[in-house]
Amino acid sequence: xxxxxxxxxxxxxxxxxxxxxxxxxxxxxxxxxxxxxxxxxxxxxxxxxxxxxxxxxxxxxxxxxxxxxxxxxxxxxxxxxxxxxxxxxxxxxxxxxxxxxxxxxxxxxxxxxxxxxxxxxxxxxxxxxxxxxxxxxxxxxxxxxxxxxxxxxxxxxxxxxxxxxxxxxxxxxxxxxxxxxxxxxxxxxxxxxxxxxxxxxxxxxxxxxxxxxxxxxxxxxxxxxxxxxxxxxxxxxxxxx
Numbered sequence: 001x002x003x004x005x006x007x008x009x010x011x012x013x014x015x016x017x018x019x020x021x022x023x024x025x026x027x028x029x030x031x032x033x034x035x036x037x038x039x040x041x042x043x044x045x046x047x048x049x050x051x052x053x054x055x056x057x058x059x060x061x062x063x064x065x066x067x068x069x070x071x072x073x074x075x076x077x078x079x080x081x082x083x084x085x086x087x088x089x090x091x092x093x094x095x096x097x098x099x100x101x102x103x104x105x106x107x108x109x110x111x112x113x114x115x116x117x118x119x120x121x122x123x124x125x126x127x128x129x130x131x132x133x134x135x136x137x138x139x140x141x142x143x144x145x146x147x148x149x150x151x152x153x154x155x156x157x158x159x160x161x162x163x164x165x166x167x168x169x170x171x172x173x174x175x176x177x178x179x180x181x182x183x184x185x186x187x188x189x190x191x192x193x194x195x196x197x198x199x200x201x202x203x204x205x206x207x208x209x210x211x212x213x214x215x216x217x218x219x220x221x222x223x224x225x226x227x228x229x230x231x232x233x234x235x236x237x238x239x240x241x
Contacts, residue, residue: 001033001239002159002196002219003034003219003226003239004060004091004200004220005227006221006223007038007226008062008096010040010041010227011040011041012043012044013047015044016051018229019051019057022057022233023052034219034239034240035058038059039062039089039122042061042062042082045059045086045087046085049085049087058088059087060087060091060120060122061079061089061119063092063094064078064079064081064082064090065077066110066113078113078117079113079114079117083118087119088120090121090122092107092111092121094124095124095126095163105147108147108149108150108152111123111149111152121157121158121159122198124221125144125148125162126165126201127164127165127166128165132166141182141185145160145186155190156194156195159197161197161199162182162199162200163199163221164201168201168202169223170202171204172201173202173207180214180216183216183217187216196218197217197218198217198219198221199211199214199217199219199220202223203222203223204224205235212238222235
């Protein structure tokens with residue numbers, strides 16, 4: 001089971017002290033079959049990767065510029081630069097970035113660039129509340145997958161994160177039957193070479209009991225709750241209880 005902590009715009013060097021609790025938890029629970037990935041802001045990737053060096057926890061980034069090379073892109077960081085400071089994974093296509101103007105075409109360019117740099121991709125897809133109400137969920141997911149992964153040869157190595165936009169930060173999660181339908185639809189699109197599929201969107205220790213029963217999921221992309229080591233550990237514990 002994957003547990004990906006998306007810290008978003010949060011944290012400083014002192015915040016990293018909270019990871020000691022998660023490291024200790026993992027050492028004391030070696031039998032739990034889990035892969036834990038922290039995706040902090042770019043400012044914390046290097047110190048975080050150093051802190052986790054002798055652990056099984058891994059580090060990812062939250063986004064990147066699409067260019068493979070250095071260039072006149074003030075304020076931007078590309079995948080190669082992120083890899084050089086310790087990132088092994090990267091979140092791309094997150095709805096918060098899509099809402100700021102990222103298109104499927106741009107996300108596709110970023111996926112290609114990040115793959116070339118040797119990063120493992122966590123590719124976010126999901127529908128808005130309006131699209132859900134208009135029964136366009138499958139149509140939206142198919143478009144995001146087809147366009148976002150265009151010309152990507154080994155799609156099975158991509159980790160997909162299904163994040164309904166209306167669920168992120170709202171405390172709402174899909175009904176179990178709706179979530180099963182959406183994840184099954186995604187799986188059917190890939191056939192036998194289906195990538196890992198995570199669920200993201202208001203995942204917390206209260207709703208994880210409902211989410212963990214959906215056994216076609218391979219893990220969770222966790223936002224706000226991952227910023228607290230106690231809440232994050234509670235989610236992991238409850239997943240395996």
